[in-house]
Amino acid sequence: MHKKLLIPGPTEVSLEMLQAQARLLIGHRSKEFSELYGGITAKLAKLFEIPADYQPTTTTSSGTLWFDIVGRSIVKKKALCCINGAFSKRFGEIVRGCGKPADFIEVEWGNVVKPEAVAEKLETGEYDTLTMCHNESSTGTRSPVTEVGELVKKDYPDVIFAVDSVSSMGGDRTLPHEMGVDILFASTQKCFALPPGLAIAFVNNKALERAREVPSRGGYTDILEIFKFEMKHQTPFTPNISLLYALDKRLDLMLEETYARIYQRHLDMAELTRKWARKHFEMFPEPGYESVTVSCVTNTQGKNVKELNQKLAERGLEISNGYGKLAEKTFRIGHMGEWTVAGIQQALDAIDEIWNLSR
Amino acid sequence: MHKKLLIPGPTEVSLEMLQAQARLLIGHRSKEFSELYGGITAKLAKLFEIPADYQPTTTTSSGTLWFDIVGRSIVKKKALCCINGAFSKRFGEIVRGCGKPADFIEVEWGNVVKPEAVAEKLETGEYDTLTMCHNESSTGTRSPVTEVGELVKKDYPDVIFAVDSVSSMGGDRTLPHEMGVDILFASTQKCFALPPGLAIAFVNNKALERAREVPSRGGYTDILEIFKFEMKHQTPFTPNISLLYALDKRLDLMLEETYARIYQRHLDMAELTRKWARKHFEMFPEPGYESVTVSCVTNTQGKNVKELNQKLAERGLEISNGYGKLAEKTFRIGHMGEWTVAGIQQALDAIDEIWNLSR
Numbered sequence: 001m002h003k004k005l006l007i008p009g010p011t012e013v014s015l016e017m018l019q020a021q022a023r024l025l026i027g028h029r030s031k032e033f034s035e036l037y038g039g040i041t042a043k044l045a046k047l048f049e050i051p052a053d054y055q056p057t058t059t060t061s062s063g064t065l066w067f068d069i070v071g072r073s074i075v076k077k078k079a080l081c082c083i084n085g086a087f088s089k090r091f092g093e094i095v096r097g098c099g100k101p102a103d104f105i106e107v108e109w110g111n112v113v114k115p116e117a118v119a120e121k122l123e124t125g126e127y128d129t130l131t132m133c134h135n136e137s138s139t140g141t142r143s144p145v146t147e148v149g150e151l152v153k154k155d156y157p158d159v160i161f162a163v164d165s166v167s168s169m170g171g172d173r174t175l176p177h178e179m180g181v182d183i184l185f186a187s188t189q190k191c192f193a194l195p196p197g198l199a200i201a202f203v204n205n206k207a208l209e210r211a212r213e214v215p216s217r218g219g220y221t222d223i224l225e226i227f228k229f230e231m232k233h234q235t236p237f238t239p240n241i242s243l244l245y246a247l248d249k250r251l252d253l254m255l256e257e258t259y260a261r262i263y264q265r266h267l268d269m270a271e272l273t274r275k276w277a278r279k280h281f282e283m284f285p286e287p288g289y290e291s292v293t294v295s296c297v298t299n300t301q302g303k304n305v306k307e308l309n310q311k312l313a314e315r316g317l318e319i320s321n322g323y324g325k326l327a328e329k330t331f332r333i334g335h336m337g338e339w340t341v342a343g344i345q346q347a348l349d350a351i352d353e354i355w356n357l358s359r
Numbered sequence: 360m361h362k363k364l365l366i367p368g369p370t371e372v373s374l375e376m377l378q379a380q381a382r383l384l385i386g387h388r389s390k391e392f393s394e395l396y397g398g399i400t401a402k403l404a405k406l407f408e409i410p411a412d413y414q415p416t417t418t419t420s421s422g423t424l425w426f427d428i429v430g431r432s433i434v435k436k437k438a439l440c441c442i443n444g445a446f447s448k449r450f451g452e453i454v455r456g457c458g459k460p461a462d463f464i465e466v467e468w469g470n471v472v473k474p475e476a477v478a479e480k481l482e483t484g485e486y487d488t489l490t491m492c493h494n495e496s497s498t499g500t501r502s503p504v505t506e507v508g509e510l511v512k513k514d515y516p517d518v519i520f521a522v523d524s525v526s527s528m529g530g531d532r533t534l535p536h537e538m539g540v541d542i543l544f545a546s547t548q549k550c551f552a553l554p555p556g557l558a559i560a561f562v563n564n565k566a567l568e569r570a571r572e573v574p575s576r577g578g579y580t581d582i583l584e585i586f587k588f589e590m591k592h593q594t595p596f597t598p599n600i601s602l603l604y605a606l607d608k609r610l611d612l613m614l615e616e617t618y619a620r621i622y623q624r625h626l627d628m629a630e631l632t633r634k635w636a637r638k639h640f641e642m643f644p645e646p647g648y649e650s651v652t653v654s655c656v657t658n659t660q661g662k663n664v665k666e667l668n669q670k671l672a673e674r675g676l677e678i679s680n681g682y683g684k685l686a687e688k689t690f691r692i693g694h695m696g697e698w699t700v701a702g703i704q705q706a707l708d709a710i711d712e713i714w715n716l717s718r
Contacts (some may be wrong), residue, residue: 093578
């Protein structure tokens, strides 16, 4: 039996979207392709209301490629990496893995790096790049990106602010310019509710200007090569055409629902889940920094999460254990993409029944 | 009307394979995923008859990512890059773009770099990596990889031989160990007749040992990270699960047809196309080095290729103009993947009719 995915990603994908992939192929240097691709970037620009100095793009990759793109194409001098969980840590480690100097501001998992801590480090003038993970799906924690972005724009205009929005873009409100972010990226298997295989990014001119000064950007990781082809409504390398077909349809649906309503739906699902969690357990993140798309619950009752998932499987549902060292200490419920309040309520009811929790 | 793709890629993909993508998703850290993924690598190992010191893998990317992987993870001292067309050139340029020293042996497009020329350069002892493109789809030219591979294995055992087999793997005979290649990579949209979005590679232990000595391999381009996860039948980053579903089915079909018969079918399609080309035009590649999967024809009659494609479109067919500077001077017919001799014959008949060529 299929298990509907309430994990932090990949999220559940509807048959309609899966089918949208199954269209006959076209050549990626054809006029038809440029029409498709140009349409997708126009829809991304519209949905995320981006101003003229930003451009959307896609890469055939997971979101992680963008850690490398930032490491290879953006960091020239030194990066400051804000770390509060597994994915923000991987971002920092990959920047270092690219051979670029990087300092880490590391806080306890579940907490967030505050603007003041960032300002203190940026004040040294050592850094030209700042990295952050908007939505740490390992801990269900939402970082104060907008506050940090304001600070960077105002006081450190030479710093490029690159943000992993993999598990929040398009569910939580993530308008790159509004957040003061220069590079914001995500992937299709989270709030876009598509299969994995494509990343989506918004990049502004300031970031591209920086890239022009950075040597050894490589090929697949060269942000300038990507945007050189964007001008022709193409991609530098053969893209995943099937997923682009599906993304095109998904964007139509999102524009129809409107971003405001999508965001409200995600807030409502988060609110419902948090209320349930606080009744029976505790929320794991630092108060006020809970994710809108993934709720990470502290397992204060010491329930067996692995067994829960075995029983949920019989009902065609799957949630997520805690990430890595947080397994059994926490568990995570993803509420993103096509999920609705009614669907999340049913899942929570199922957990209530299995764990004998009072309603 | 859909145009059946006789271009060098993406090739035509059947509805069955497109549909194979449209299965409901599973988590990429689940047991079900590891079973799927382990099955795929086992089938790749079987089809390509690889010995124990090689491992198959896949990456969610186009084949080009592997240019970066070689540049980032393999080249330590200096690379020697054999260049005879657009894609072998891009390989060399990306290695340089990764900040690695690289010398180019460049020959006229349509010609191939001969083993003697390679030996002369390797003899200097300057190089630790050799790159080549097995099947230059820009010129329909097949490089003598096996002869070069023998030479490297015998006389230069410290050199890693990395070969782009993007448009030949699984159509032409491409067993990595038989070719003496340490890293052989391709992508799904060519002879595997699937949509683009996944790369497939075979890597031996010798290449992985080298990588351990190479610093700054990055994240998405770190070959060691890829194989660390292969041991668990996983991928380091969220993979394209839909395409893996389809690849699994494709490999079943390929194992059923057998590699020997697949190769023979590709030889037969190539033979038919070459015979037709030589009757009316000339073959572009240096004689004896014609590709088995893409025929590049010199347009000796000065026919208008762009107009031909407009007329072919009305019949639901599409071939390819010459690549870049070779447009109108050459044209290319891809005969790979699920295409058959009968299908290629129909396409050639259509060209005969449109161009008024004698039968």
